[in-house]
Amino acid sequence: MLGQPNSPLTALDGLTLAPRQDSPIWQQIYNHILGRIESGELSPGEQLPGENHMAARLGVTRVTLRCALQQLQKEGHLTARKGVGIFVRSPPAVFSIRDGRSFRENIDTHSRSIATITRLLARDQADQTSAHMLGVAAGSAIIRLRRVRLLGEQPIYVNDKYFPAHRFPDFEDAYGERQSVSDVFRAHGIDTFRRAETRISGGFASPEEAEILQLTPGTPVFRVNARNTDRAKATIEWTRGCWPLTSVEFVFGAS
Amino acid sequence: MLGQPNSPLTALDGLTLAPRQDSPIWQQIYNHILGRIESGELSPGEQLPGENHMAARLGVTRVTLRCALQQLQKEGHLTARKGVGIFVRSPPAVFSIRDGRSFRENIDTHSRSIATITRLLARDQADQTSAHMLGVAAGSAIIRLRRVRLLGEQPIYVNDKYFPAHRFPDFEDAYGERQSVSDVFRAHGIDTFRRAETRISGGFASPEEAEILQLTPGTPVFRVNARNTDRAKATIEWTRGCWPLTSVEFVFGAS
DNA sequence: CAGTGGTCTAGACCACATG
């Protein structure tokens, strides 16, 4: 028993199912919960009652209830953790990423707090893909960096960055102080660099991505691939990132 | 009875369910069908056997089978039409859209045939949103254009374009001949224009979008908003488009 | 009319996480 993690258990307050409306029961449930999330009555991180409770409360089967919950999970509003419970995920008050600006510059226009977690920083050998993107030979020494960005408490972005190791002998030291890639560039004499290419595609969260971003596996996501080049147009960084579909908007060429 | 629309009914050939593997039954079914689609054994437009047939053939409940089918629908591989059947949708061999190029220039790099359908061309009054995007007063005369693009037989893109009517008195005539917006611009003395801003976000297909794109409602999609401006930086076109998530990749700033 | 997919019920067992 978890005590009463959320004393009011308010998730379903005020829901009464119309007996035979034009819309399916699961959609009525879906709409009701979504409404309570978007209105803020259910806040991010809050736990919902168990599926059995909710199904009994509504007089429907778990199967029916789960239709609604699964849709809400696919849309990024809820996260389920097996053996634990279902939680409000959100925000996802969409915010904008402008091409050519740093992550922090983009976020700063928002009021919420932003955090960076470095999950991996290691030297490795380039595989086929990363070698190609960096313009080096397969097997060359590269540096791998995996970071997760949090908006408030919610992870909203995970990315893997790859660097040609020979350009950055002091990567770890330069990075360590402020977790800033720009610092690393500057420390190695690269004061101007440029976003050479950005590719945006769509996909579905792998189990690994889902765990990091606190999503249900199979949730739709943005996949972003980008290359940064130095003044001589040599590639100094290749980034592969993943965003929940509903958390972000990409802006190109704006004012 | 539809006769045998696909004589072999090959959708499930060779599938035998492992009794208690590590992966759920529905995922085994999912993987099997997806494999047959991607290998080309199931071709676009082909109809699957009915759910009852397939469920019986596999010795599972429809509920279990539908788990697999629904996932495949969300990913854009299958389309279900109530009262009719389930069809292979595909392609979606992803193809790339480069910013700043016309749709046709982008597609021509692909081998498949491309078609344009004009679903609507009308004069109207600007609502709040379109007025704001076009930089005109709400209620001003505007021109609305809705088009669908097909790759092969599959609709892969629907968009609504809005134009300030006062700039294009002869829109219909200039457009009619080749269904070309560039022609309209040229006919009104606009020989150079520029993509001022592109915004990419994610969402889920509305019933209307789903019908047009032959998707299941709720399928994840890209939403693209863009503005074109003339030499004087006045907005001459605002576009709102919708792509199935798995059909396209957007490329910015490439070679 | 018969066949289709969409919805729903009332059970059940499982793996998992927590206390």
Place this chain on the structure above:
DNA sequence: ATGTGGTCTAGACCACTGG
């Protein structure tokens, strides 16, 4: 040991589409 979400069964009725 308990409660959680994940999976699955064996039925059922419905609305829709087509011939």
